[in-house]
Amino acid sequence: MSSDTSSGGDSTGSKVGVGGGGSTSVPPPLKEKQKEKEKARVSRTSSILWHAHQNDAGAVRKLLEEDRTLVHARDYDNRTPLHVASLHGWIEVAKCLIDYGADVNAQDRWKNTPLADAEGAKKHSMIELLKSYGGLSYGQNGSHFEPKPVPPPQPNKCDWEIDPSELDFSTSAMIGKGSFGEILKACWRGTPVAVKRILPSLSDDRLVIQDFRHEVNLLVKLRHPNIVQFLGAVTEKKPLMLITEYLRGGDLHQYLKEKGSLSPSTSINFALDIARGMAYLHNEPNVIIHRDLKPRNVLLVNSSADHLKVGDFGLSKLIKVQNTHDVYKMTGETGSYRYMAPEVFKHRRYDKKVDVFSFAMILYEMLEGDPPLANLEPYEAAKYVSEGNRPTFRSKGYIPELRELTEQCWAHDMNQRPPFLDILKRLEKIKENLPTDHHWNIFNT
Known part of the structure; x- marks a missing residue:
């Protein structure tokens, strides 16, 4: 929250006294009003950034008609709606924002201007538009900050550097x-x-x-x-x-496409392998949040499918944890919609528990044989989930303990989701108490 609200940012706060003694304290009703006002402001800020991202110029204009100051809204990374529109090349949205007085040279957390973002994303029409309004290219992506491309990593002639001729x-x-x-x-x-x-x-x-x-x-x-x-x-x-x-077994997405629903025994063994990899990544203090955990990024070591590995760390983030309950200001809508946690879809602060949510969706898919909410397009599925809905359990493979674990892992409140070390213990216990596979054959024929 912005600091100005705590000091009674509303000018009326200093005029209200108690008992005629010249006190400037703010009475409770006014404090409540200020809280509500701040809540509404945060909500409107999220809305304009969201609609700018969605290329909805009409919705952006409507919000600005109601409150012109939203043109200067900022997200956690200090990015304005114009930064968002510039990165995606949304010309109509950008024009609307500029019409309402957007600062074409506003800088985000990395000192990037909207023009620097447009250049980085090679949005040529946007580059021309911003330049015509006096846009300059500053920041990590901008030509004025860094005239040459960023060199790839070369820390002291690494022993892992491979000559392409090999x-x-x-x-x-x-x-x-x-x-x-x-x-x-x-x-x-x-x-x-x-x-x-x-x-x-x-x-x-x-x-x-x-x-x-x-x-x-x-x-x-x-x-x-x-x-x-x-x-x-x-x-x-x-x-x-x-x-x-190179893993010969291909990915879990392809495997499920061919096999359909898996027996509880196989699903639990697969889930244990994924959870082991994720427990390692989530180990504090250097936590790695995968942010794109999905069947395509889980690989089978061989065609026997007796061992799984988590891969593809293109969207992962390495975070130094100071406090166990830290949450982070990271990019919203990162990863794949169908397996995306609601807090990511809604551009809220989030932590490593986003991976636990994705894990629940994968566990569901292994037992059901179909992707979660397969009847919806990926974006619609993420929206449906963000509204508090979850996929329906249909498979007989969902023994009560497994269903309970899945439901806890996709809890709307990320603090209610168990960490992977706890998930491992519970899966081991479920595995111990599981009947042998032939008891389940009747459900898979």
């Missing part, structure tokens, strides 16, 4: 593709590996390089049997590449 792509196969690059199966020193290769056209893009550097620096630190193992990276030549172990 990578054999002669029998390579595509494993996955994204907007920034592709993942290929290749061979490194005679060993099959997975190579995440940044598209050559993006090798000079500041934001892409920044994300690449972040993922490399994160992966270097990770060592655990349930985490995909980092082997090295190409950072000194283009295209930039990130090399990890």
